[in-house]
Amino acid sequence: QVQLVESGGGLVQAGGSLRVSCAASGRTFSSYIMGWFRQAPGKGREFVASIHWTAGDTYYLDSVKGRFTISRDRFKNTVFLQMNDLKPEDTAIYYCAANIMTAWPMTSRSQYTYWGQGTQVTVSS
Numbered sequence: 132q133v134q135l136v137e138s139g140g141g142l143v144q145a146g147g148s149l150r151v152s153c154a155a156s157g158r159t160f161s162s163y164i165m166g167w168f169r170q171a172p173g174k175g176r177e178f179v180a181s182i183h184w185t186a187g188d189t190y191y192l193d194s195v196k197g198r199f200t201i202s203r204d205r206f207k208n209t210v211f212l213q214m215n216d217l218k219p220e221d222t223a224i225y226y227c228a229a230n231i232m233t234a235w236p237m238t239s240r241s242q243y244t245y246w247g248q249g250t251q252v253t254v255s256s
Contacts, residue, residue, distance in 0.1 A: 135228070142254075144255050145219055149252060151225050153167075153211075154207075163231055165184055165228070166228040167210075167228070170224050174223075179191070179212070212225065222252060222253050224252075226248075226249045228246050230243040
């Protein structure tokens with residue numbers, strides 16, 4: 132059974148940086164897409180970024196391009212989301228997600244089977 136555990140959230144001032152991590156376990160992820168989504172209070176869950184586990188290809192939400200970077204450490208089975216120049220509108224619970232690749236890019240919540248419990252990121256103005 133695939134398990135995803137996020138960590139690294141917290142409180143940061145606008146303009147600051149934060150890195151969230153997702154430890155993945157339960158299988159080999161060679162054919163998987165790993166994604167990050169976020170959900171702000173009162174809003175739906177929104178795609179942020181995704182990465183092909185083996186090839187390393189990445190895809191981003193337009194509003195985070197140039198500020199966020201998704202990466203993975205295949206030896207540690209961990210996916211990272213480095214967030215720079217954070218803005219108050221980035222405040223949300225950030226979720227890690229995983230699924231076998233069925234398309235590219237995979238930006239819809241319904242395309243992912245496995246989810247972590249989420250980690251809170253709060254950006255103060």
